[in-house]
Amino acid sequence: MHKLFRILLLSMVAFSSIFLATGCSAENGKAAQETANSNKFPAFQTVDVAGNTVTQDIFKGKKITVVNIWGTFCPPCIEEMPELGRWAREMPQDAQIIGIVCDASGPSDKETAAAAVRILKDANVGFVNILPDDKVLEFLSNIEAVPTTIFVDSNGNIIGEKVIGAEVAKYKEQVKRYLK
Incomplete structure:
Protein backbone atom coordinates (compact mmCIF):
# COMPACT_ATOMS: atom_id res chain seq x y z
CA MET A 1 0.00 0.00 0.00
CA HIS A 2 2.83 2.39 0.91
CA LYS A 3 4.49 1.75 -2.48
CA LEU A 4 1.21 2.45 -4.33
CA PHE A 5 0.81 5.72 -2.41
CA ARG A 6 4.37 6.74 -3.35
CA ILE A 7 3.74 6.00 -7.03
CA LEU A 8 0.51 8.01 -6.94
CA LEU A 9 2.22 10.91 -5.19
CA LEU A 10 5.10 10.94 -7.69
CA SER A 11 2.61 10.87 -10.57
CA MET A 12 0.78 13.86 -9.10
CA VAL A 13 4.05 15.78 -8.67
CA ALA A 14 5.02 15.06 -12.30
CA PHE A 15 1.59 16.14 -13.55
CA SER A 16 1.76 19.35 -11.47
CA SER A 17 5.23 20.11 -12.88
CA ILE A 18 3.91 19.82 -16.42
CA PHE A 19 1.03 22.16 -15.53
CA LEU A 20 3.42 24.71 -14.01
CA ALA A 21 5.70 24.64 -17.02
CA THR A 22 3.01 24.89 -19.67
CA GLY A 23 -0.03 26.51 -18.10
CA CYS A 24 -3.65 25.42 -18.21
CA SER A 25 -5.58 25.01 -21.41
CA ALA A 26 -7.98 27.84 -22.05
CA GLU A 27 -11.43 26.93 -20.82
CA ASN A 28 -13.08 27.45 -24.20
CA GLY A 29 -10.55 25.19 -25.94
CA LYS A 30 -10.30 27.39 -29.05
CA ALA A 31 -7.11 27.13 -31.03
CA ALA A 32 -5.00 30.24 -31.42
CA GLN A 33 -6.00 32.30 -34.41
CA GLU A 34 -4.16 35.22 -35.85
CA THR A 35 -6.32 38.28 -36.29
CA ALA A 36 -5.73 41.12 -38.69
CA ASN A 37 -5.23 43.54 -35.79
CA SER A 38 -3.34 41.24 -33.41
CA ASN A 39 -0.72 43.89 -32.66
CA LYS A 40 -3.21 46.19 -30.92
CA PHE A 41 -5.07 45.54 -27.67
CA PRO A 42 -8.79 46.18 -28.26
CA ALA A 43 -10.48 49.30 -26.94
CA PHE A 44 -12.61 48.34 -23.95
CA GLN A 45 -14.76 49.60 -21.11
CA THR A 46 -15.31 47.15 -18.29
CA VAL A 47 -14.88 46.81 -14.54
CA ASP A 48 -12.23 45.44 -12.25
CA PRO A 82 2.12 36.04 -4.88
CA GLU A 83 5.26 36.58 -6.97
CA LEU A 84 3.38 38.88 -9.37
CA GLY A 85 2.02 40.83 -6.39
CA ARG A 86 5.53 41.35 -4.99
CA TRP A 87 6.89 42.32 -8.41
CA ALA A 88 4.07 44.83 -8.97
CA ARG A 89 5.04 46.60 -5.73
CA GLU A 90 8.69 46.79 -6.88
CA MET A 91 8.13 47.95 -10.45
CA PRO A 92 9.47 51.29 -11.69
CA GLN A 93 6.99 54.14 -12.15
CA ASP A 94 6.83 53.65 -15.92
CA ALA A 95 5.67 50.01 -15.71
CA GLN A 96 2.65 48.19 -14.28
CA ILE A 97 0.86 44.86 -14.17
CA ILE A 98 -2.82 44.27 -14.78
CA GLY A 99 -4.66 40.98 -14.78
CA ILE A 100 -7.54 39.73 -16.90
CA VAL A 101 -9.74 37.09 -15.28
CA CYS A 102 -10.33 35.06 -18.44
CA ASP A 103 -13.00 32.73 -17.08
CA ALA A 104 -15.36 35.59 -16.22
CA SER A 105 -18.27 35.65 -18.66
CA GLY A 106 -18.37 39.44 -18.58
CA PRO A 107 -18.40 42.49 -16.32
CA SER A 108 -21.47 41.27 -14.40
CA ALA A 114 -15.76 36.77 -5.98
CA ALA A 115 -13.50 33.77 -6.63
CA ALA A 116 -10.86 36.08 -8.14
CA VAL A 117 -11.06 38.46 -5.16
CA ARG A 118 -10.42 35.56 -2.76
CA ILE A 119 -7.42 34.37 -4.79
CA LEU A 120 -5.97 37.88 -5.09
CA LYS A 121 -6.45 38.59 -1.38
CA ASP A 122 -4.77 35.32 -0.38
CA ALA A 123 -1.84 36.15 -2.70
CA ASN A 124 -1.56 39.77 -1.44
CA VAL A 125 -2.09 41.14 -4.96
CA GLY A 126 -2.91 44.81 -5.23
CA PHE A 127 -2.75 45.41 -8.97
CA VAL A 128 -5.87 45.88 -11.11
CA ASN A 129 -7.62 42.74 -12.35
CA ILE A 130 -10.41 43.21 -14.87
CA LEU A 131 -13.43 41.21 -15.92
CA PRO A 132 -13.50 41.11 -19.73
CA ASP A 133 -16.15 42.93 -21.74
CA ASP A 134 -17.26 41.62 -25.17
CA LYS A 135 -14.25 43.12 -26.98
CA VAL A 136 -11.76 41.64 -24.52
CA LEU A 137 -13.60 38.29 -24.59
CA GLU A 138 -13.20 38.26 -28.37
CA PHE A 139 -9.49 39.04 -27.96
CA LEU A 140 -9.19 36.21 -25.41
CA SER A 141 -10.63 33.71 -27.89
CA ASN A 142 -7.18 33.75 -29.50
CA ILE A 143 -5.42 32.70 -26.29
CA GLU A 144 -4.27 29.07 -26.28
CA ALA A 145 -3.66 28.52 -22.57
CA VAL A 146 -3.39 30.37 -19.29
CA PRO A 147 -1.51 31.95 -17.84
CA THR A 148 -0.57 33.88 -20.94
CA THR A 149 1.21 37.16 -20.47
CA ILE A 150 1.43 39.90 -23.08
CA PHE A 151 3.04 43.30 -23.01
CA VAL A 152 1.34 46.54 -24.04
CA ASP A 153 2.79 50.01 -24.55
CA SER A 154 1.17 53.33 -23.61
CA ASN A 155 -0.72 53.46 -26.94
CA GLY A 156 -2.25 50.01 -26.57
CA ASN A 157 0.17 48.32 -28.97
CA ILE A 158 1.15 44.76 -28.13
CA ILE A 159 4.94 44.63 -27.95
CA GLY A 160 7.45 41.85 -27.51
CA GLU A 161 6.54 38.19 -27.44
CA LYS A 162 3.73 36.66 -25.40
CA VAL A 163 4.73 34.20 -22.71
CA ILE A 164 2.61 31.09 -22.19
CA GLY A 165 2.92 29.49 -18.76
CA ALA A 166 3.90 30.72 -15.33
CA GLU A 167 7.27 32.20 -16.28
CA VAL A 168 7.73 35.34 -14.15
CA ALA A 169 11.46 35.46 -14.89
CA LYS A 170 10.65 35.72 -18.61
CA TYR A 171 8.13 38.51 -17.94
CA LYS A 172 10.79 40.41 -16.03
CA GLU A 173 13.33 39.95 -18.85
CA GLN A 174 10.95 41.47 -21.40
CA VAL A 175 10.15 44.45 -19.17
CA LYS A 176 13.84 45.06 -18.45
CA ARG A 177 14.67 44.83 -22.15
CA TYR A 178 11.89 47.24 -23.10
CA LEU A 179 12.72 49.83 -20.44
CA LYS A 180 16.42 50.05 -21.41
Missing part, protein backbone atom coordinates in the same frame (compact mmCIF):
# COMPACT_ATOMS: atom_id res chain seq x y z
CA VAL A 49 -13.01 42.75 -9.67
CA ALA A 50 -14.06 45.47 -7.20
CA GLY A 51 -16.57 46.97 -9.66
CA ASN A 52 -14.55 50.07 -10.65
CA THR A 53 -14.72 51.18 -14.30
CA VAL A 54 -11.58 50.44 -16.32
CA THR A 55 -10.88 51.39 -19.95
CA GLN A 56 -7.93 51.11 -22.32
CA ASP A 57 -6.73 54.39 -20.77
CA ILE A 58 -5.13 52.19 -18.10
CA PHE A 59 -2.19 51.81 -20.51
CA LYS A 60 -1.57 55.57 -20.84
CA GLY A 61 1.26 57.02 -18.81
CA LYS A 62 3.19 53.73 -18.61
CA LYS A 63 5.91 52.71 -21.03
CA ILE A 64 4.92 49.07 -20.56
CA THR A 65 2.03 47.18 -19.02
CA VAL A 66 2.36 43.50 -18.23
CA VAL A 67 -1.06 41.95 -18.98
CA ASN A 68 -1.41 38.65 -17.15
CA ILE A 69 -4.32 36.60 -18.53
CA TRP A 70 -5.32 34.06 -15.92
CA GLY A 71 -8.20 31.92 -14.71
CA THR A 72 -9.62 31.11 -11.31
CA PHE A 73 -9.61 27.42 -12.38
CA CYS A 74 -5.88 27.36 -13.15
CA PRO A 75 -3.38 26.15 -10.49
CA PRO A 76 -0.26 27.65 -12.21
CA CYS A 77 -2.06 31.01 -12.50
CA ILE A 78 -2.91 31.01 -8.82
CA GLU A 79 0.55 29.82 -7.78
CA GLU A 80 2.32 32.69 -9.59
CA MET A 81 0.08 35.39 -8.06
CA ASP A 109 -20.05 37.81 -13.53
CA LYS A 110 -20.23 38.20 -9.74
CA GLU A 111 -19.42 34.56 -8.97
CA THR A 112 -16.10 34.54 -10.86
CA ALA A 113 -15.27 38.02 -9.55
